[in-house]
Amino acid sequence: MTNSTSQAEIVRQSLKRRYRKERRFRAYGIAAIAVALTALVVLFADIIGKGYTGFLKTTLTLEVTFDPELMYLEDPTDPAQLRNGDYLAPLIAALKKELPEVSGRRAERALKGLISSYAASDVKDLVAADPAIMGTTQRLTFLASDDVDVFAKHRDDASYSIKLTEQQQAWALTLLERGIIENSFNDVFFSNGDSRDPGHAGVLGAIVGSLLTMAVTLLLSFPIGVSAAIYLEEFAPQNRLTDFIEVNINNLAAVPSIIFGLLGLAVFINLFGMPRSVPVVGGLVLMLMTLPTIIISSRAAIKSVPPSIREAAQGIGASKMQVVLHHVLPLAMPGMLTGSIIGMAQALGETAPLLLIGMVAFIVDVPDGFFSSATVLPVQIFLWAGSPEQGFIERASAAIMVLLAFLISMNALAIWLRKRLERRW
Amino acid sequence: MINLKTAFASLAVAGTLAAVSTPTLARDTINIVGSSTVYPFATVVAEHFGRNTDFPTPKLESTGSGGGLKLFCAGIGTQHPDITNASRRMKASEFELCQSNGVEDIVEVKIGSDGIVLASSQEAENLDVSLQQLFLALAKDVPNPDGSEELVANPYQNWNDIDASLPNKPIRVMGPPPTSGTRDAFNELALEGGCKTFDWIKAIKAEDKNAYKAICHSVREDGAFVEAGENDNLIVQKLTADASAYGIFGYSFLEENSGTLQAATVAGFEPTMDNISVGDYPLARSLWFYVKKAHVGVVPGIAEYVAEFASEGAWGDNGYLADVGLIPLDRADRMTAAESAVSLETMTGDEL
Structure with a gap:
């Protein structure tokens, strides 16, 4: 009895210190968030403060x-x-x-x-x-x-x-x-392609180029990524080969993006003889870059579907393929879509791999197809930021705002899809 | 499983088909690559050309002079560029490469010059330096200040340590990184120019060219020279914020920011259009472009583009290129250059 009282005494005495520790820990967390928020506010204030005149x-x-x-x-x-x-x-x-x-x-x-x-x-x-x-x-x-x-x-x-x-x-x-x-x-800013006269320069060419490139990337990387993830998760035997493939996919996700540009230059342009600076090649290169992200997030989404669902479906006589197509895939879809959209958003902001395949270029005419010369939004920003004319300073910032608007709406779409389609067990 | 197999098989077949059936597409847009120094001028010509003719606006990539010539010399055919810009003349080795890849007929056009300026904020004290003083301020190893013929690590911290006529201010110069053509030109024209004023260093050149280059082209790494990135605008912005620093960049950026910046006088000459054009200002280099004659007539508009570039309205004294900072050739040179450009006279290789 006396023993337990003394123990309670010890706990009571240390209580104050532990509460203080906890408060300090929370304060660190709040400070971290405050630093991140300040950085964000400064960034936005700088871009908007410099760039809003670009819309005039x-x-x-x-x-x-x-x-x-x-x-x-x-x-x-x-x-x-x-x-x-x-x-x-x-x-x-x-x-x-x-x-x-x-x-x-x-x-x-x-x-x-x-x-x-x-x-x-x-x-x-x-x-x-x-x-x-x-x-x-x-x-x-x-x-x-x-x-x-x-x-x-x-x-x-x-x-x-x-x-x-x-x-x-x-x-x-x-x-x-x-x-x-x-x-x-x-309005010129939204209806023209690039120009060396800041007054005539616009982002339409870059927006169209970005959309064409992203279309190629999405159409190729989503089906390939999802099929690979389903096969690896549901059908592939567990052996050294699949382990090896898994390690490689995870490594690929960490490869610097410029390497994919080199690969694109060597394979698509030099070997297959595809033209430089076109959205098809840009889309293919960015597809290679986003594939690992999509495969990894899709596998995680498939893994999170409870085994009880698979077992129940198999129990009432569904074949393996029916289990996958009727139950696993629809349940894993929100996770796959979120992963793909995040991957696409990353690809949308990429310039380094495009440098090597010739999409960092001065292109005045708005592209009219997958095989016409095009550039993309982040490249346009890069080109304007390096131009001597003073008028391009504010236009580069304005283009950054346009790019941010695209990225924010893509991320919002990912969140909305997740909220909308997500199912809880 | 069979389904999956067929799916994979058809995917593989589709892949091969796509690879084989991609034709070398016929092009109707002129492709131009090359120097980032010529880029701001060539883009303006391209845009005027696109507006005033029925041809599509040429596509320009900024790859650097060396990168551009490598692409240009890779071969004949529409997958290769038609024109390359360069902020230096083609080297004999590059001409050889072109020849061996079948690019035999090349038209060389000299378009004008570009100056490299050493500038500061207008609030700062302006510099008036000789090339030797520039070398002493920025080189990694300099001749011993006591006059003996040996190299010591650069001891100068303030400008007036070098010469009493220079301001009493710490040496702080922002410039482009070694990957930049501007830096190459600065090393060659300014540092080497100052370096060879020491006779005993110049004598090394005859014995050991590499040792000479190592002495004359090495920039100090103790913080007095700051590598500020390829983006000249960044250097301009830093200069306006910091009156104690000097920056190295192209003449067109000085002209665009003439209201806030001032340029140093080098070897007695201010970087004005006239001084650069006649070659008095020492930090100036010529700009060029090269045309693949085999593509003329295959890709529409090449001859017309060259004619537009070589017109008085473009590269003349009052042309639109002068407005963006190109320093024109003098009129007689310009006329000869225009004549040989428009008639597409090819290089023999002996002129290099």
Whole structure:
């Protein structure tokens, strides 16, 4: 009796210390989460703070008179005249109407610096599409030049250097006040492929390229991965060979992704003679990369189906294949889908293996099929982050936001599928 | 089990079929590879070409000069690139490789120059250095400061330890890693340029070329030189944040950030377009591209692309390439280069 009292005494005495220990342990946990959250908040704040202006474009709205004399274009249906027309002149003239104080050739050349370098070819396209436009006056909206774009968005930000001359800055300010130069939602960003002019650069080409590549990856890796997992889990005999295969699959999941790129270059391009830079090859390489992830997660999902279900099905006379197809597979599906989506999300953010098969490239045209040259979103971000033009800094951040949106929605889909299809025993 | 067997068998058959039946696809897009230094210029030409003609916009990959020439020389046929860009001239060994792989007719076009600048934030004190001072500041081993002919580990910590005319500030220079073409060029032009001003080191070259190269191309590793990654924008951002450091990068990045950065004067010359163009500024190199003549007519638009590149509107003094930082050749050289480019004159191999 006395013995047990003294024991209770000892426990009571140490209780306070143990509670303190537990509180400390919890505090460590909370601190760890706080560090992770702070890192995440800083990352998001930096990307969004730098990048939200990437979703804005700077435009000039002008009353443009298509004067045949000024444009050296008497007959717009004649291809030779069409080729040699001066399409910048009507734009300069329209700007001069807004800024009547401008005169002299030097000043006119400085005016040119306000308009995007591709505005003249926009005018040419308009004339080519509709020759009847000659002689009329139209209210048209053009992209402003890169320098004006930076000036309009960041003139108070010391980390940007304003390249407009003081005279050009004064003009730009006047036009900004009058609403001729204005910022609006950057639809170009979502409807164009890459460009070296930040104003004309867009992510559509990269998004389409990513979708095509991911389609190839998903269509190949999901069926192959799931079949391999089912065979290894349900049918394969337990022997050294299957052990060997299992060890190798687990090792493959840890192989650096660039190795898969080397393999793709050697096999698909050099041996099979497939073209460089196309989504098919990209998809095949990423398929090789995601297969181990899918096989491992699918096997785990199959393993988690209780043996009682298999036994019950076999007990009422189902064949092995019926057991697998009717019972195991549907029950394991949520786990398999989650694993596949996580694997796909990983593949979506991959650039290293694509470097070797030529998908890190400057591609302007939006890809139109599995065999046309394409690039993907993370590569587009990489290319813009390395470009000298200041306008690409914010566009790279904007593209990061687009990529993050894709990744978050894929992960949300995985969670939703798991919640929706998961069954508990 | 039989089902599974047939499934595997058909999978294997399908795999082989896919392998055999993939044809070498005919291409209608020009494929360009090569130097990351030429990339910003070539992409602008490609985009103008795509906009102003009916041909599709060429595809450009940035593989580095050496990588590009290797791909280019791999053979004839649409699976190989049509054009490669280079920030140095083709080597004789590369020309040989091309010849042995059947790439016999190559058109060489020199497009202009690119300068390498040593720049800092405008708040910093600007540098005015000679090549010898640059070598003494950045090399791993330097001649003993007491004047004897032996090498010692670089003892200089502050710029004014080297020469009293330089600022009293610790030496801190950010530059690209050894994988970069800019670094190669910097080693060759700046470090070696300063290195061979010491006669006794220069004398080593005749005896032992490798030893000479090891002395002249080794950058110090004690923290004064910081490898800041391939991305020049990163160096620019670090410079604007840190007024005590200097950075090494391409001229186009200086021009784009002229409002926040200033460039050091090297060997008495500022890196301006004029100084680089006439060759006074010592840290400048020529840029080139090479065209596979056998592909002209097979892949549509190659001749037209070359003509676009070699037009005054592109590489001229007021062309759009000058706007993105290319330093044009002088007019006479440009005219000759344009003429031989447009007529697709091939190389003999003797000019290398």
